[in-house]
Amino acid sequence: MILPPHLMVKAGHLWIGGQDTVDLAQRFGTPLYVTDEDRIRENFRRLAGALTAHYPNVRILYAAKANGNLAVFRILASMGAGADVFSAGEVSLALAAGMRPESLLFNGSSKSPADLALAVEKGIKVSVDSLDELRQLNAAAAEAGKTVEIAFRVNPEIDVPTHPKIATGLATSKFGIPAGQILDAYREALDAGHVNPVGIHCHIGSQILAVEPFAREVEVLIRLASDLIDIGVDPSFIDIGGGLGIPYRRETDRAPTPEDYAGAIMPIFLKGIRDLGIEPELWIEPGRWLIGDSTILLTRVNSVKTAHRTFANVDAGFNLFIRPAMYDAHHEVVAANKADTPPQREYSVAGPICEMGDILASDRMLPDLEAGDLIAVLDAGAYGFAMSSQYNSRPRCAEVLVAGGRAALMRRAETIDDLIATMLTPPW
Ligand SMILES: *Cc1c(COP(=O)(O)O)cnc(C)c1O
Secondary structure, eight states: OOOOTTEEEETTEEEETTEEHHHHHHHHOSSEEEEEHHHHHHHHHHHHHHHHTTOSOEEEEEEGGGOOOHHHHHHHHHTTOEEEEOSHHHHHHHHHTTOOGGGEEEOOSSOOHHHHHHHHHHTOEEEEOOHHHHHHHHHHHHHHTOOEEEEEEEEOOOOOSSOGGGBOOSTTOSSSEEGGGHHHHHHHHHHHSSEEEEEEEOOOBSSBOOSHHHHHHHHHHHHHHHHHHHTTOOOSEEEOOOOBOOOSSTTTOOOOOHHHHHHHHHHHHHHHHHHHTOOOEEEEOOSHHHHGGGEEEEEEEEEEEESSSEEEEESOOTTTOOHHHHHOOOOOEEETTSTTSOOOEEEEEEOSSSSTTOEEEEEEEESOOOTTOEEEEOSOSSSSGGGOOOTTTOOOOEEEEEETTEEEEEEOOOOHHHHHHTOOOOOO
16 A cells, blocks of 8 residues: 555554654553544645645635644644634633634634624634524624624535545535625625625635645635625635545555645636735635644554455444544554554454444455454545544543654543533433
8 A cells, every 4th residue: 555655664564753653552442543644744734835825815724614623623733723713612622722813814704692792702714604693693792882894605515526425525515605795795794894805715615636626616715806806896816615635545546646636726826816806815724634644543453354245343422523424534554563564354344333334344355364464444534533433432532643753642532431521420
């Protein structure tokens, strides 16, 4: 298998960021998420560099939902990232990591009154998803005697080649304002008094392995910018969202590089803004691309069983890693303690959850496995731990960060006591 440069095989073991995964599993226990800090930094530099080679006014807003660990926020904050945030929790994490309020965009199609009040209080820009929300936000800002900078999230009605659960720019999506209603929304914002429409926001979906949809999206947004200038809006940023995919099937996926991505969108963007005589910032909101490949999930084999197929029953299930069950996602698996043994048999790697769907990987050729062996699930950094749960009353596992030859916990494992800690016994 083609391993990314931060993973390697040494003396039969899989290593990540200069650490032997067999040692890490021994030291910290399994299941265990392991994240390579240097890989995140390298990914950030590569994506930022590809875009700024075309145009200097680029801002990267990390899509916070992809991985909510504070240590990850801190790494990205130190690189200069802002964040695309969807909740009060994500706002708090971003601010705690040192991101400035001006570099955040509060997104979401269902913001509560408390969410809107928080954005007003902290001076965070809001991507407004409906006229109802606009009116509520304007009222909240008026009450606080403030003005809030906003964008509208426009639904560009673009079909993208990805899993239907993560195609967000279709005409049928719950997100955004239909293109046909968007000018009226900006007109209302211009007149509202306590909101200032300064931006345009769009996000067409996730895990997109082609650049054409992004190019079409930028065309739609440039046309919209032109219409907005006509009604008196001066766009100071155009936010094209995230969604650039990564090659989960390491042998066969052909994923665009950041250079391909920049090469597809930047000429359209640059010609568009030049024709319009404006110099807005270009914002992008990558999640998966920045952190997806930085992380592996280590899981121990509990038992092996041959039935209609051969199962390697491991200690991590969809409570910790739901992407295979939820999106039919393919993740490569490596026998981490037998990493240079040739494949001998087909295994399905199955978790401990009481559900048929709890299969992390189906029918993979692996070395002969036995109880105690260690499996690494690759590319688990995005929407991995972030989507975990305590289903089947399983405490969540620990997360370790490795960097410069060191390894340390960035989240301790939960205990059984943690499971019970928030539960109360009704007085009867
Ligand atoms: C999820 C999301 C992103 C990030 O998507 P990736 O595929 O992880 O890059 C960006 N913007 C918005 C609005 C999102 O909902």
